[in-house]
Amino acid sequence: MDLLSKAALNGAPPEELESLPLPDEFLAGHLRADDAESLADAVDKDVRRTIRVGPVPMPELAPDEVVVAVMASSINYNTVWSAMFEPISTFTTLRRFARQGGYTTRHDLPYQVIGSDAAGVVVRAGAGVRHWRPGDHVVVSPAYVDDQDPGSHDDGVMGEHLRAWGYETNFGGLAHYTVVRASQLVAKPPHLTWEEAATITLCAGTAYRMLVSDHGARMKQGDVVLIWGATGGLGAYALQMVRNGGGIAVGVVSSAAKAEVLRQQGCDVVIDRREIGMGDTADPSADAAELGRRLGRRIRAEIGEDPSIAFDYVGRATFGTSVHVVRRGGTVVTCGSSTGYQHTYDNRYLWMHLKRVIGSHIANLQEQSACLRLFEQGRLVPVVSRVFPLESVADAARLVQENQHIGKVAVRCLAPCDGLGITDPAARARIGEDRLTAWRQYATAPTATGAGR
Known part of the structure; x- marks a missing residue:
């Protein structure tokens, strides 16, 4: 050094x-x-x-x-x-x-x-x-x-x-x-x-722009938000923002272990994607409408309505399902595409049901500042x-x-x-060491690979 x-x-x-x-x-x-x-x-x-x-x-x-x-x-x-x-x-x-x-x-x-x-x-x-x-x-x-x-x-x-x-x-x-x-x-x-x-900055700032900012989905209290990959970096911050903002979080993950993490973190509805036919060996070109129907039935059984917003950074493996499953007038907000950039979907579900797709990328400096303020308040950890x-x-x-x-x-x-x-141990004590380090317990949690994160 x-x-x-x-x-x-x-x-x-x-x-x-x-x-x-x-x-x-x-x-x-x-x-x-x-x-x-x-x-x-x-x-x-x-x-x-x-x-x-x-x-x-x-x-x-x-x-x-x-x-x-x-x-x-x-x-x-x-x-x-x-x-x-x-x-x-x-x-x-x-x-x-x-x-x-x-x-x-x-x-x-x-x-x-x-x-x-x-x-x-x-x-x-x-x-x-x-x-x-x-x-x-x-x-x-x-x-x-x-x-x-x-x-x-x-x-x-x-x-x-x-x-x-x-x-x-x-x-x-x-x-x-x-x-x-x-x-x-x-x-x-x-x-x-x-x-x-x-x-x-990258993950929390990006999630803030996607969900909260005027440039994103403009999430409101009571909005049902579908979060793909809800235990990944982007998804984990999105989950906190949905809960903070009075939304209803529906988290989709790739394993039973990750599903348990979501339950511990207070996610309202937890779905292991294998339950709807999106396992690791699933065909990524599978019928998104059929997958959307299965997912929609599961969400409606738990909440009684379709998602207002789909938070999708997974991409090719999930995008068509996102477009299908959000409600009439709903929003799919997307970035990243970790499973592939070439997305396919049935445009009838977008056009005839008046849905929106919003592309989002990083966050501007004001959005970053507003997001960091939430960490300083202890509202995000x-x-x-x-x-x-x-x-x-x-x-x-x-x-x-x-x-x-x-x-x-x-x-x-x-x-x-x-x-x-x-440099501010008093603020750390006020927010709570247990909250700030809660995710450390998952360091050795068994996980699964593949689409949906």
Whole structure:
């Protein structure tokens, strides 16, 4: 560990952090361009074959950027896509980004530092940064927004040049240091540990935009919300938001063990997808209308009505069923598509029943700020189940790739152990240690693989 990272970890004042030099290189989980074809013909595209951990050079800092000493990060499914080089190689994306010129050319390198979550300490601020300084504790939003793009001034993520940091850019969060735009920063909730805070922005922010924001489904009290993959990172945060907002949560999962997790977390209706014919060996092109009828009967038997909203990040395996099962005038809000991007559905159920499909991607900075406020109030809590050291990041990503996880999988970067980073112990005590760490009990829960998460 270099002097600057030691100082950041020990809470050094801004003046000391500014006086210490940035290291020439740092440890990072990364991909190599030379490996981009290595999984092309593989039946099992095992991400452990392509994710490396080793030193990379410190990039130059742009005027609107900061350097963050990363205490912890987490695994998201976009890291799995990156490491499989699907649907296209991330190095193709980086080359396209670099064509914008200027500081973007730094991103076109023979390696990519991956990861779209981070919590840490600002250690450098560019000349154009106004609201952040060394020593600030922050979390990083994955929305890499171009503030000179007209669309960004209507909604930060509507700009033509929006990118997902650590997926469509270089210098991601699974590393000892990351370089990010100042417009990606939100103050870290002071009662959370580094690893807890590092699992929030991508999944909780995305779920907030999908369900709560004016740009999403605009969930109301009493809305019945179907949540596919309700024990995954996105689903677990969606479940909390539905319950907080007075909705009725219907969670669909892939195993009896995950179903039990949902019951313990207070989900109103719990469905093991195998019960409706969506087991691991099910044909993904199966009749979505028939699956929708089975699912609808089950939901109506429990609640008496069809879902108002379907929260669908699973994609190909579930989307047609989502379109079928939501009520007349209902909404399917979608992102991600971890089982495949090519969705098929019967358009009659969309058009003749006046349903809506809303595409959603990340969250803008205001939405991230509003979401983090809910954590500070204790209305939302982290869903960390397991924590890996950076040296084992490939194993952590493989766990997510195989859907053998529950909640969020965190990765310690500079933090030497769990439990560090709490600066408001009184707030933590008020919210309750048991609530904040409730998902840790699921670290070794047996799970199932396949569609539906």
